[in-house]
Amino acid sequence: MRNVYSVKQVNAYIKNMFTQDFMLSRIYVKGEVSNCKYHTSGHIYFSLKDESGSIACIMFAGQRSGLGFRMQDGQQVIVLGNVTTYERDGKYQLYAKEIILDGAGLLYERFEALKRELGEMGMFAEEYKQPIPRFAKRIGIVTAPTGAAIRDIMNISARRNPYVQLILYPALVQGEGAAASIVKGIETLEKQDVDVIIVGRGGGSIEDLWAFNEEVVARAIFNCRTPIISAVGHETDTTIADYVADLRAPTPSAAAELAVFEYQALANYLDDKRLKLRKAMYQKIQLERMKIERYRIKMNYLHPGTRLREQQQRCVELEQRLGLAMEKKLTLSKQKLAIRIERMKGLSPLAKLNQGFSYVSSESGNVVKSIQDVKKEDRLTIYVTDGIVKAKVEDTIREDYSGR
Numbered sequence: 001m002r003n004v005y006s007v008k009q010v011n012a013y014i015k016n017m018f019t020q021d022f023m024l025s026r027i028y029v030k031g032e033v034s035n036c037k038y039h040t041s042g043h044i045y046f047s048l049k050d051e052s053g054s055i056a057c058i059m060f061a062g063q064r065s066g067l068g069f070r071m072q073d074g075q076q077v078i079v080l081g082n083v084t085t086y087e088r089d090g091k092y093q094l095y096a097k098e099i100i101l102d103g104a105g106l107l108y109e110r111f112e113a114l115k116r117e118l119g120e121m122g123m124f125a126e127e128y129k130q131p132i133p134r135f136a137k138r139i140g141i142v143t144a145p146t147g148a149a150i151r152d153i154m155n156i157s158a159r160r161n162p163y164v165q166l167i168l169y170p171a172l173v174q175g176e177g178a179a180a181s182i183v184k185g186i187e188t189l190e191k192q193d194v195d196v197i198i199v200g201r202g203g204g205s206i207e208d209l210w211a212f213n214e215e216v217v218a219r220a221i222f223n224c225r226t227p228i229i230s231a232v233g234h235e236t237d238t239t240i241a242d243y244v245a246d247l248r249a250p251t252p253s254a255a256a257e258l259a260v261f262e263y264q265a266l267a268n269y270l271d272d273k274r275l276k277l278r279k280a281m282y283q284k285i286q287l288e289r290m291k292i293e294r295y296r297i298k299m300n301y302l303h304p305g306t307r308l309r310e311q312q313q314r315c316v317e318l319e320q321r322l323g324l325a326m327e328k329k330l331t332l333s334k335q336k337l338a339i340r341i342e343r344m345k346g347l348s349p350l351a352k353l354n355q356g357f358s359y360v361s362s363e364s365g366n367v368v369k370s371i372q373d374v375k376k377e378d379r380l381t382i383y384v385t386d387g388i389v390k391a392k393v394e395d396t397i398r399e400d401y402s403g404r
Helices: 007-020 061-066 105-121 148-160 178-191 215-223 240-244 252-259 263-302 304-347 349-353
Strands: 027-038 044-049 054-059 076-086 091-101 138-143 165-170 196-201 228-232 359-362 379-384 387-392
Touching (some): 165 178, 178 196, 215 240, 228 252
Parallel strands (some): 138 165, 196 228
Antiparallel strands (some): 027 076, 044 054, 359 379
16 A cells, blocks of 8 residues: 555654755845735735745844835835745745845845945944034035035025034936045045035945945945035935944934034023023122122121221220219219218307307317316407407316206
């Protein structure tokens, strides 16, 4: 009886045949994209077809780093991958690893090879990037003298800052001799002492932009001491010049925006800063004036003349207080003296004379109070109200007046 195989065995055998075929393990297939679908999982399902047939294709999400554009139906592409069989369905399909647009296959490979080489040399490293001056006055431009790129740069520059000087080096940007022309333009403008250089052109195919992928252009940009902005093609276009340049602009218009500072914005900024500076200065002056006034008051207080005047004033006040105290003391003493005078008057013999009494003293001046103080023939002086009487003692008679 003949051998009978299961469907699974047949599909596995066919898959093994595909796997063992070296050509099918790495193959480039050219065709038109159809039935292209981006799955939510990240996989891309599509077909490649030509006038005679089609082949199912899939690019897994993990391989999409090799895709530099968004696939659409009708595109002519070259797919690098391997052909094998999906055992469950028994269908073969192309598993894509890289996809490039048709016509750019060889150039794309050259681009990737040069990119890896220059990257390994460190020419894309951030530490070699020069800062773009914020207020550029002279801007060099390496591009075609005619075309949208130079017109866009001129229009935007005139709008943002009409005082910026643009220096154009009319270079070839496509075709034979373009790379050498671009290099010459960079070297010439570097000698013109410009602040920044814009190197670029409008969009196009990879063939049109190839001059900016040449190694000589990359090295000229890397070796230039003037900061360079690369502005090649549209936003989705990427060249070697973009990686080497100090700054990449997605378009020439964007390069002009980055290189030319906006004069009115700067003027408004300066006006705002000027107002803030004046306000700060006024506040600072007021603060310093307050400090000076405090120092002036303090100095006036501590000045020797002020201290001397204070002491003089104190002396005047003390002198006035002393005068008042002395006057008060004199007044009080006068009052006491007057009282004592009055008291003395009451005790004075002379005061008694006015009351009809007389004052008798001996010849020696002693007061005669008793008959014992005199003897016969003594001379006496008698003081009366209106004068003195001289008398002589003839006799003394004792009398007792205490009982009266």
